[in-house]
Amino acid sequence: MMPDLAQQQSAKLVLLGEMGSGKSSLVLRFVKGQFFDYQESTIGAAFLTKPLPEYNVKFEIWDTAGQERYHSLAPMYYRGAAAAIIVYDVTSADSFVRAKNWVKELQRTGNANMIMALAGNKADLVKGDSSSRQVPTEEARAYADEHGLYFVETSAKEATNVDELFEEIAKRLPKAEVPRQSSGSVPLEQTQPAQASSSKCCS
Amino acid sequence: MDEEYDAIVLGTGLKECIISGLLSVDKYKVLHMDRNAYYGGESASLSMSQLWEKCGNGGSPPASLGANRDYNIDMVPKFIMANGQLVRVLIRTTVTRYLEFKAVDGSYVVNKGKVNKVPATDMEALRSSLMGVFEKRRARSFFIYVQEYEEKDPRTHKGLDLNTMTMAQVYAHFKLEPMTIEFIGHALALHRDDSYLDKPALETVKKVKLYHDSLVRYPDLRSPYIYPRYGLGELPQAFARLCAVYGGTYMLNKSDAEVVYDDNGKAVGVKSEGETAKCKFVVGDPSYFSNKYKKTGEVVRAVCILNHPIPNTDNAHSTQIILPQKQIGRRSDMYVFCCSYAHCVAPQGKWIAFVSTTVETQNPEAELAPGLALLGPIEERFVQVTPIYEPHEDGKSDNCFISKGYDASTHFEDTVNDVIDLYQRITGKVLDLSSEDPMVANTEV
Numbered sequence: 001m002m003p004d005l006a007q008q009q010s011a012k013l014v015l016l017g018e019m020g021s022g023k024s025s026l027v028l029r030f031v032k033g034q035f036f037d038y039q040e041s042t043i044g045a046a047f048l049t050k051p052l053p054e055y056n057v058k059f060e061i062w063d064t065a066g067q068e069r070y071h072s073l074a075p076m077y078y079r080g081a082a083a084a085i086i087v088y089d090v091t092s093a094d095s096f097v098r099a100k101n102w103v104k105e106l107q108r109t110g111n112a113n114m115i116m117a118l119a120g121n122k123a124d125l126v127k128g129d130s131s132s133r134q135v136p137t138e139e140a141r142a143y144a145d146e147h148g149l150y151f152v153e154t155s156a157k158e159a160t161n162v163d164e165l166f167e168e169i170a171k172r173l174p175k176a177e178v179p180r181q182s183s184g185s186v187p188l189e190q191t192q193p194a195q196a197s198s199s200k201c202c203s
Numbered sequence: 204m205d206e207e208y209d210a211i212v213l214g215t216g217l218k219e220c221i222i223s224g225l226l227s228v229d230k231y232k233v234l235h236m237d238r239n240a241y242y243g244g245e246s247a248s249l250s251m252s253q254l255w256e257k258c259g260n261g262g263s264p265p266a267s268l269g270a271n272r273d274y275n276i277d278m279v280p281k282f283i284m285a286n287g288q289l290v291r292v293l294i295r296t297t298v299t300r301y302l303e304f305k306a307v308d309g310s311y312v313v314n315k316g317k318v319n320k321v322p323a324t325d326m327e328a329l330r331s332s333l334m335g336v337f338e339k340r341r342a343r344s345f346f347i348y349v350q351e352y353e354e355k356d357p358r359t360h361k362g363l364d365l366n367t368m369t370m371a372q373v374y375a376h377f378k379l380e381p382m383t384i385e386f387i388g389h390a391l392a393l394h395r396d397d398s399y400l401d402k403p404a405l406e407t408v409k410k411v412k413l414y415h416d417s418l419v420r421y422p423d424l425r426s427p428y429i430y431p432r433y434g435l436g437e438l439p440q441a442f443a444r445l446c447a448v449y450g451g452t453y454m455l456n457k458s459d460a461e462v463v464y465d466d467n468g469k470a471v472g473v474k475s476e477g478e479t480a481k482c483k484f485v486v487g488d489p490s491y492f493s494n495k496y497k498k499t500g501e502v503v504r505a506v507c508i509l510n511h512p513i514p515n516t517d518n519a520h521s522t523q524i525i526l527p528q529k530q531i532g533r534r535s536d537m538y539v540f541c542c543s544y545a546h547c548v549a550p551q552g553k554w555i556a557f558v559s560t561t562v563e564t565q566n567p568e569a570e571l572a573p574g575l576a577l578l579g580p581i582e583e584r585f586v587q588v589t590p591i592y593e594p595h596e597d598g599k600s601d602n603c604f605i606s607k608g609y610d611a612s613t614h615f616e617d618t619v620n621d622v623i624d625l626y627q628r629i630t631g632k633v634l635d636l637s638s639e640d641p642m643v644a645n646t647e648v
Contacts, residue, residue: 067444070453072454076433185304
């Protein structure tokens with residue numbers, strides 16, 4: 001039986017990682033099943049949603065919108081996030097250092113129950129010929145184990161382990177998570193004309 | 204950074220972030236910088252330790268204040284009118300998806316030393332303890348007139364020409380008493396002094412109408428105001444994200460950012476750390492433009508941490524209380540703004556109250572006494588005096604578009620007017636807020 005869509009919990013998921021590590025490509029592959037070899041730096045599409053009915057969750061996926069470039073990502077970016085994917089490029093040792101810094105930053109400022117995953121992207125570049133690999137799988141896995149992160153190597157280009165990554169996060173989300181929209185919030189987008197109080201019956 | 208931009212924006216205060224967001228959506232190439240390592244400039248929300256340090260207190264905050272990071276204390280506290288212009292900007296730019304708003308519990312006005320709920324509709328006027336029986340009826344007729352008034356529909360004008368009549372004449376027409384006039388002018392129309400009485404009535408009637416329309420804009424509002432969870436510091440961040448999503452570049456921690464001028468005194472770029480970014484014009488708060496602004500006044504604000512709601516506000520978690528000038532023997536109104544852990548700005552069990560007014564004497568802190576007296580026991584108090592700056596020029600001759608400082612009021616209407624004015628001076632276009640259709644493409648899947 002498919003759960004009622006309205007019952008789906010929304011989960012904010014943020015992507016972090018060095019510029020060019022393939023954050024947007026992972027999201028585009030997962031949400032739209034697309035991949036572009038020359039993906040432009042993220043413009044205009046930094047908020048995507050994708051429901052996973054089988055896990056009863058709707059991901060609200062935030063991309064960095066390039067604000068990681070000069071370390072100017074705003075705290076609101078990870079505020080309230082249920083999950084984070086920290087992405088590095090398996091052919092760049094620098095990007096792995098940066099990823100470890102993001103993990104530290106999240107552990108310092110983020111929500112303690114946040115699900116974190118470490119994704120070693122661009123695995124297609126080292127398939128068969130590992131000469132360009134700069135981050136050994138074992139090293140990354142050991143780091144992930146030590147810090148309680150889910151770890152997987154991915155290829156957005158070849159769609160390797162991308163769905164698996166997001167599905168694993170969905171599985172790990174706490175089941176009865178408090179809804180992100182707490183009670184008493186005012187839905188600003190709701191544009192129905194308000195009823196004038198003067199038209200109410202006098203009493 | 205050695206690149207060329209259309210606009211360089213300096214300072215990440217709310218006004219600057221709204222402007223950079225709007226310009227970026229309009230396809231301007233924007234570089235946005237701040238001298239601080241954090242977003243928000245003067246409109247940031249601070250943690251307790253940040254406020255403690257800013258106010259020059261030694262040591263660290265006492266443990267009784269609770270967890271430092273649970274505090275998001277606004278430096279310029281303001282509520283948002285639910286049907287006001289800022290909400291339209293938020294909706295049209297879709298940044299609402301990054302924010303969560305909650306209603307403000309109550310709006311109050313002080314009369315003869317007592318805190319009274321502000322009656323804002325014909326029905327509330329009938330229930331209000333502020334007025335006697337006959338005055339209630341007269342006030343009710345005034346409210347019904349305002350609620351039904353439509354500028355474009357002469358039938359609703361009932362023979363009154365609000366473009367030629369002054370507001371004083373309109374009050375006289377409805378035979379309203381001075382006390383009623385006071386709360387309408389100061390607590391509903393939100394005028395900061397009485398100069399409006401001799402001006403055409405239309406502006407004030409529209410303001411009262413905005414208050415009423417805000418109150419009925421969303422279901423179950425008990426005041427016309429809303430406020431974001433985690434404090435106002437979220438707003439500049441949300442607009443900065445909008446700007447970034449449309450290609451804007453952000454650089455924080457540029458403590459040496461300096462405007463570069465050509466021989467004719469026109470801004471042509473911004474220099475930092477030995478590099479210069481070129482641009483067609485610069486936008487920013489006054490602190491980035493030496494000699495281009497004047498001080499127009501000062502605001503004194505007290506931040507008070509309480510363990511309880513403000514007395515006589517029906518245990519409200521969030522409130523505004525307006526103390527009209529005449530009630531406290533002053534030339535300008537005083538404002539009390541209060542928010543609690545319910546809006547995620549303080550640890551569980553704590554309220555943050557702000558008392559603010561325009562400085563009139565040599566002893567600003569003492570001026571706050573009537574507002575502070577309303578708060579009950581105060582656990583901790585921080586007082587700051589902030590100068591308000593205004594630019595000398597409109598930016599046309601020097602390519603410097605400079606925002607004004609933030610006034611003492613606890614609402615956003617004047618802030619947004621400054622943004623609309625800046626936008627028009629920069630782009631030559633009127634910011635059309637009449638529609639609620641998104642001005643940006645919907646990127647949701």
